[in-house]
Amino acid sequence: MAAGKAHRTWIIQRLTALLLIPLLIWFLFSMLQALPLGYMEARAWLSNPVNSVLFGVFIVILYHHAWIGMREVIEDYVHQPGLKQFSLLLLLIITILLVLISLHSLFSLYV
Amino acid sequence: MDKPQRPLSPHLQVYKPQLTSVLSILHRATGIVLSVSLVLLTYWLFALADGESTYTAIQSFLNSRLGTLVLFMLSWTLFYHLFNGVRHLLWDAGIGLELNTSYWTGYIVVAASLIITILLWWLK
Numbered sequence: 001m002a003a004g005k006a007h008r009t010w011i012i013q014r015l016t017a018l019l020l021i022p023l024l025i026w027f028l029f030s031m032l033q034a035l036p037l038g039y040m041e042a043r044a045w046l047s048n049p050v051n052s053v054l055f056g057v058f059i060v061i062l063y064h065h066a067w068i069g070m071r072e073v074i075e076d077y078v079h080q081p082g083l084k085q086f087s088l089l090l091l092l093i094i095t096i097l098l099v100l101i102s103l104h105s106l107f108s109l110y111v
Numbered sequence: 112m113d114k115p116q117r118p119l120s121p122h123l124q125v126y127k128p129q130l131t132s133v134l135s136i137l138h139r140a141t142g143i144v145l146s147v148s149l150v151l152l153t154y155w156l157f158a159l160a161d162g163e164s165t166y167t168a169i170q171s172f173l174n175s176r177l178g179t180l181v182l183f184m185l186s187w188t189l190f191y192h193l194f195n196g197v198r199h200l201l202w203d204a205g206i207g208l209e210l211n212t213s214y215w216t217g218y219i220v221v222a223a224s225l226i227i228t229i230l231l232w233w234l235k
Contacts, residue, residue, distance in 0.1 A: 014203060017196055024193060028186075032235055035173070039163045046159060055156075066146040073143060098153045105153075105160035 009068060016065035023058045030055075047109040059102045067095045130217045131210075134195060141192040148185050183232060191224040 034045050046052055070091055078084040126132075158165040172178045198216050201207050207216050 014200065017200060021193070021197070024189070028231070035170075039159075039166050042159055042166070059152075063149060066142075066149055069142045070146050073139065098149060102153045102156050105156040108160045 013065065013068045016061050016068075019061050020065060023054075023061060026054060027058055043109055046106070052106050052109065056103055056106050059099060059106075063095055063099050063102075067091065070095075130214055134217050134220065138192060138195045138199070141188045141195075144188050145185075145192055148188075183228070186231060187224060187228040190227050191220065194220040194224050 030051065034042055037045060046055065071088060074084060074087045074091060078087050155169055158169045173182060198207065198213075198220055201216075202213075207213060
């Protein structure tokens, strides 16, 4: 059995891709509902726990999938070792920040 | 110590583009565009949490002509990446790897992504 990080990454990329198929359909229908709403209605829509939990799950899975994809792009095109490691680290930091900001924004609607 | 710079055979300059290779790089390009668009998604959530004036600002951008164009192109990008992603998942399962199959599935992905995008925007 092919062990190692590359194998695990491959599996996670396919797993997140599969999960994103129904999640994206949900997301598109949700945005069709939510985008035309005004400020108070949009907040009300998103503070419905079904919507905000699904949105949170969607964010985590989507951003993980995007992170893996962008990692592969850096691995393929950045060859200078110092620059490559720096880019990968920067990518990780940016991804974590975006996830934290997104989840914090979702949770703040409950306070 | 510097490695000696050896000459490389021409590849991109000489190899004729084909549906397979073009759709492959397009999958990567759409993936990159979608990853960048996540900043916009995060900002939209942040704006909703931050307050009415922040939210109104981003909403009026999204409702403007430029914003609508951006969202239209992003949705087309998304549908292409999604449909071609399914084509990739089928390949991972060993399905559709024959050359003629990958050609007609490729045409379906391109056509479907454009048609679904137009349908979505026309019907919304």
